[in-house]
Amino acid sequence: MTTDGQKRVLRLAGEPLLAAGPTPGFVRGTLYSVRDVWAHRELLGMLVRRELKARYKDSTLGFLWSLLRPLALLVVYYVAIGKFLGGQRSTPDFAIFIYTGLTAWNLFAEIVSVGTNSIIQNAGLVKKVYLPREVFPLSVVGSALFNFLIQLAILIVATFAVGDPPTGSRLLFGLLSLAVILVWGTALAFLLSAANVYLRDVAYLIEIVLMFMFWAVPVVYAWKQVAPHVTGTVQTLYLSNPMALAVLGFQRAFWVRGDGQPAPAHIGGDLLIILVIGTVFLWFAQRVFARLQSNFAQEL
């Protein structure tokens, strides 16, 4: 052995023996997981880029496709609900209203539905190399966020086009809503991706649940249209849905013409509360994920 070799052995002798794999324990485990993911942040960035690059790699239009889908949806809802069903008459700036809701909803739906499959999609890696497995759902959050930013850019351009750009403190509602979507979406992606490894039905179930949820959130109808139908406890329930609050908050930020329209009281406070609950839920979801991930390699 060369002297370099001996040096390596000496250096190793000075290092502590550590357990292979993640550290168990509730608080220490969380710290470990966060540090581990942080140490792999470059990889996380590359996984996000991989997702984005690979998705439209051989198509001529490339990224444009990620815009065309929500735009097509916008046209469908605008024509069907705005024109035919008369939503346009009671809701000012109906196109901006719908696109605002769709942008927020799409971010959440993409994180949850793609995130649910993220571990299974990366089964090859999970089975062969040790990585903090959190990077897979997180990379989905990253690529969904990228698509979101493109849609958001269009939304902002559109608000300028109609002459009502969002300004000042109302943008805080947008940030708060975004935080709520990210925290709840990530938590659900952790929980569901881990559950999906053990029970593949989860992915199919989630598609259906998301479809229901879409209509339980004021994206294509305005609050004033749903408010008379939900009263008392039902209304509390309706407004306990983080996504309902986030979409309302988002509309408060970007749908300037909607200012005079009826809206639930103290959206801001509710958003803050749901954000705090979501953060606790995210921590809980990560702990469940950490527990379940020790058997991922053999279940896949």
Next chain:
Amino acid sequence: MTDTATVVSIKDVSKRFVIRKEKSLKERLVNFGRSNQHKDDFWALRDINLEIEAGSTIGLIGPNGSGKSTLLKLIGGIVQPTSGTVRRRGRLAALLELGTGFHPDLTGRENVFLNAAILGLTRKQTEEYFDAIVDFSGIEQFIDTQVKFYSSGMYVRLAFAVAVHVDPDLLLVDEVLAVGDEPFQRKCMDRIRNFQSDGRTIILVTHALEQVSELCDRAVVLEHGNIVADGEPRDSLRHLRADFEQTRISERERERSTGRPMVATSPRILAVRLTDAGGGPLDLLNSGSTVGIEIDVESDTEFPGGIIGISMQDSAGHMIYGTNSRMLGIGLPTFVGRRTFGFRINDFFLGAGQISVTAALAEASGVEVDRKVDAATFGVQTDGTTVGIVFAKPEFTIG
């Protein structure tokens, strides 16, 4: 090596797999009450204790399903033990399957960065090594092509190139050393040797036993989740080969008991003796002299002809010599009871070493009826002027 450090410490590790037979919700609900019937426990590893020292190269060998790969995954932290602890120090890289993490739609360049990140290199380090990686892989002109257009050889070359440029203290290798064409394989082997002289620890899972005797300084034999041998590769390999032979025999027995009755019920090899030129017993051969091999065979019923043969292995298990009666153009006579057959090898110029002799008896169709592995051994001595498996008198001139 006086100053050693333990790199991997495995204490009382067991790993149980629960094999469930159904997966979907419906099946689980339907079978809810009886779910235990649909569970199978399987102990992949039982009470494994192993200490691995820095700078050593260890081969994990054993038959299929013996738990080698599971043990490697435990060391890598990919699966967690059911009980016991696995601890390790230093930086780890796993070469578990080449090209894991390659994305077919990305170019070679993008995949190099991605794969290097998966193996733990930072972007800056990868940029530093990038030219060396591409150079090592030898596929410069395709580096900006999507890897889905690569041939399988190019694919593994690139993957291996990335893997060997990671700077690990501990390298886990699972069945991947034999990739690419021969020059590339030699390059890989050289690289592994460099790793060894750098004081890196290598844990190797393989079925290529020659690799173990060539590379490793320690070999651990696993069987049914237990360590059955641990030590010098030579001893461990011998142990494993003997077990393989045992398996072969018992499988043949089973085949015999269930399958068609054989023409001959029990021709068997009783003994193998080695003799020297004068007919006396042979222990130590002076290279270049004569080896005689006498094989006693017994058959209860009439054995209609057949083939008898011998082979010789060196201590690493390489076959170095073999012949049989058919190759010599001689058919065995039909016989009952005991017979002795003899081979005589004149002017046998072997290199110094320990040689073991295996004898085998087969039907005329070629179906083997009996085999005695390592039935006899002898040493070979030369005048000490050469190494290698053959001996020839060298001359040296200075011009």
